[in-house]
């Protein structure tokens with residue numbers, strides 16, 4: 326794929342010292358190579374005097390006279406706790422859990438609704454063996470079409486996840502699954518314009534979100550480009566998983582036609598792993614209207630950013646820390 330796109334794609338620069346290419350980045354790195362928080366920010370915080378309580382869920386932010394004064398929660402054992410804040414309560418529970426906890430704690434949230442990068446994936450069957458060699462879960466990408474709000478990324482997934490992208494049933498499915506090591510999967514993500522909302526429900530947080538037709542059109546365009554690129558790279562078959570497209574694509578004309586499909590709801594299976602917005606903040610990253618209630622995650626971002634957000638979120642958290650030092 327990198328050869329097909331030339332200068333428009335590149336290997337992903339990964340900060341994973343000691344990576345052994347075992348391709349389990351999404352499940353938890355067995356080699357402590359992926360720089361998860363337990364390897365950097367958490368030990369750094371503890372070394373600087375933080376006390377970490379694990380297996381404990383914050384249930385509510387305690388707010389008195391429009392000031393956050395602590396949190397209440399419960400340990401996995403069932404024991405409850407209350408923590409009192411000296412200066413501020415800093416929330417970093419993610420762009421779904423943070424707004425939800427605020428709502429549960431009686432904070433009114435206005436505007437700045439939930440955004441994300443919805444995306445889909447496409448599989449191609451190649452003569453060449455694709456897996457079995459050392460690999461990372463995400464190792465190559467193209468951000469070249471960023472201005473068109475489309476981003477591509479290779480997905481080196483474990484067999485069970487990869488198998489879920491194989492179409493068909495019965496003997497046909499069986500024969501395709503036998504060739505699973507020859508299946509390449511790439512993802513197409515979209516910097517969507519749609520805004521949604523995190524709400525309370527009896528079962529926990531509920532996200533109301535629907536991509537616009539424009540967003541769906543972008544994803545279809547990305548999938549069409551991906552199918553073309555896979556065929557150019559030598560795929561014998563491309564499996565688009567798009568309602569209205571053939572189950573198996575073998576020609577450029579079929580690949581191109583994906584972009585022209587009507588972008589109705591539900592025609593493409595989608596997922597979103599980059600989540601943003603939901604909370605308006607003011608000076609020192611405090612929630613509007615409540616003193617000492619501070620946000621340190623992507624829920625204070627004014628919009629989605631179009632690229633993988635981990636580094637931006639970590640940088641934002643550092644800015645928050647500096648603001649309160």
Ligand SMILES: Cc1cc2nc3c(=O)[nH]c(=O)nc-3n(C[C@H](O)[C@H](O)[C@H](O)COP(=O)(O)OP(=O)(O)OC[C@H]3O[C@@H](n4cnc5c(N)ncnc54)[C@H](O)[C@@H]3O)c2cc1C
Nearest residue numbers: 351381382383417418419420422598622623633634635636
């Ligand atoms: C499969 C997958 C792959 C991804 N790959 C990439 C990638 O390659 N590059 C990239 O940049 N980004 C990637 N992302 C996105 C990235 O992981 C997230 O954007 C980022 O982790 C969000 O950071 P956060 O601190 O806002 O939230 P989180 O990382 O979700 O952290 C929130 C923390 O708060 C805790 N929490 C929540 N509620 C409570 C509560 N009530 N009480 C106590 N604790 C609570 C949670 O347990 C969690 O530990 C990926 C995401 C997924 C799901």
Ligand code: SF4
Nearest residue numbers: 344345347348350354
């Ligand atoms: S590929 Fe991912 S899981 Fe495997 S060692 Fe490297 S960082 Fe860890």
